[in-house]
Amino acid sequence: MAEATLKVGDAAPDFSATTDTGTTLRLSDLRGRRVVLYFYPKDDTPGCTTQSCGFRDAYPQIEERNAVVLGVSPDGQKSHQKFKSKFNLPFTLLVDEDHAIAEAYGVWGERSMYGKTYMGIIRSHFVIDEAGRIADAQVKVSPTDSVERALAAL
Template sequence: MTILKIGDPAPDFALPGDNGETVRLADLAGRRVVLYFYPKDDTPGCTAQACGFRDAYLQIEERNAIVLGISPDGVKSHTRFKTKFDLPFRLLADEDHAVTEAYGAWGEKSMYGKKVMGVVRSHVVIDENGKLADIQIKVSPSESVKRALQALK
């Protein structure tokens, strides 16, 4: 598992978004980015986290930031999820979980008493210069949104 520290350069990536267009972190230079990692579209915790970021989106935009959600689900799943909950930000498909791993958000979890590898609910805040300003690994859906807003102040 990758261990990133605050102040490290954010690992660059290029992933397909819910609209089919590729999103590159390098293209977002000069803006702050809240990058959140979640296990699965349209599940209770993931919906709570996504809707929390949706409801705080104006506050996030006012702080010169955008939100990007990343999960291993594909583009079609992301499109349905985004439409169903009226999410104002892009969802990115990391089907081979390479980006999730690069950010340290892929690891061992316990599911129904079994150890499995998967997305560990997390988020990072990237500053205007592409450096990590906040890192929250293993965060609850509601705490993720609160902590991201605090980091953007």
């Protein structure tokens, strides 16, 4: 089960992940820039599409604030590629099939749908500052609030 959720001021757990293009990205490679790291349950589902397209639409403002966006879900590379091209997402999607990144950030947990309980991603985002510290943490955030809150934190 997930540890206590990260708080503002905590060091952001570093990770290495496969991107939608098949390259490897390390969070530590982005030091010196701010990062909006958002976790969503599944590619091409209504809430996840709303959240992802919200970040897409806000991307110019995010870039103006010396920040990049990284989307994380347990979907594989091919699924990410389809989702990214279908909605013209200008940022990187990360593959977290073993949910190691979600666990490191405390957002892999119990969810329920139609009365069934299962383990999955808890929709959330973290804003990470230039030094690699958590500047904002929003867990169990709605798809639309996530984008507004991340922008406000940048």
